[in-house]
Amino acid sequence: MLDLRYVVDHLEEVKALLETRGVRDAALFERLSTLRKGRSEAIQLAEGRRAELKRHSDEMAKIADKKSAEFAEKRAALRTLGDEIKTHEAKLMEIEQELNALLLELPNLPHESTPVGASEEDNPVVRVIGERPEFEFEPKDHVELGTSLGIFDFERAAKLSGSRFSVLRGAGARLERALTQFMLDLHTEEHGYTEVWPPILVKDSAMRGTGQLPKFAEDAFRIARDDADAEARELYLIPTAEVSLTNLHADEILDGASLPFGYTAYTPCFRKEAGSYGRDTRGIIRQHQFDKVELVRFCTEEQGLDELERLVSHAEEVLKRLGLHYRVVELCTGDMGFAARKTYDLEVWLPGQNAYREISSCSYCGDFQARRMKARYRPASLDGKKAKPQLVHTLNGSGLAVGRTLVAVLEQYQRADGSVVIPEALRPHMGGLEVIEHPAG
């Protein structure tokens, strides 16, 4: 969420910045300004009256004889005043509700360093790492490889759950687990992340905190329960562990000295993929349920940009250790996610598609999520005075999407006979297995 005061005080700047993200709505900004003024007036009116009421109430406390005519008279007058206050406060609540609804729908402002552009075509490539693998044969895609190796079973997945679900078996299932464990070990042992095992079913307040709601409700799986009260009547399957991890510190004031720090978690993720009909229907690139190892970091405003570079390097390290060829692109304003100010995507090379595909997205969100979540920190105290709490800055990135990593391993490490070499870094997690071979016969 953007800071209302900032938006209103820098209307033209905000308008221009949001336009680079595709938000074009002059009336909206007019409305925000009007509401902001109305809010101020309503508050002053309501609070002025309430102060008056309190003053008179205190006086009534001093009247010894509660049955006197004086007392009765005063009480009648104050009752009217009380009703008046209620009217003003109702008006105020109405304004705040509308303001809030409008602000919750606005995306974050891009960072000044974020390239301006309309779509993914405009994302600059930052660097390319490793060599594109060359094959003496026509490389197969992961579907062909996995199916013939007997490690994918799409028919049975469809039988159980329909399209966009998959069954992994044997070495395939083991590979998924090995990748997960490899990533978690790397991030906890070498990158300093605290491993977390979070809920994957969360309240809508958590989804709102990170920005999935209210705007992107159509892409979330919602679990309705008729046995709970209003607040937990609807739970959501997380589309990413970013939701669980970031909201861990909602409504908290962290110790400034603890920043920066990071959490990592392995979780399944769930997405309806509404609006992507026909896209990536083949294989396990785009699934309703997939595994991801997520990285989330909390820091101060000053640390933000450095932290983003650090986060990206942590995700990249996974690809490097696996020996996978990839590139880093920076997302332009038109392609960036709702909560992000600046984002790098890691795109891994998929020989079967002859294309680079997103395998990680690392974003710096500034105070956008923190404002929604009320997540703050207290800076170190200055000359004896307790410093005021500040909004924390949040970052998140995949480290990495496990299923897509599995795809990349299959496709980049395939051999002419359709077998797949296991990258060395994974072998300890695969019980020493070096090659996934065709089943005997």
Added chain:
RNA sequence: GGAGAGAUGGCCGAGUGGUCGAAGGCACCCGCUUGCUAAGCGGGCAUACUGAAAGGUAUCGAGGGUUCAAAUCCCUCUCUCUCCGCCA
């Protein structure tokens, strides 16, 4: 699922209608003291909104209600703890 107890500031804990944004203690910060020494004394120490400022307003788990006035009374809900049942 059944029975009961509770929720107050960073923590502990007092407070049953007005003088309570809230005693006291601990922790923390600043200063003083330095022959009572893992000590003593003084002061400070919630968050947010509003206002140029002084100040004002809100917040005692959440929401609603009664009242001129609610941490205190009433209603609904949530969470935590204990016991029983069930269960991975």
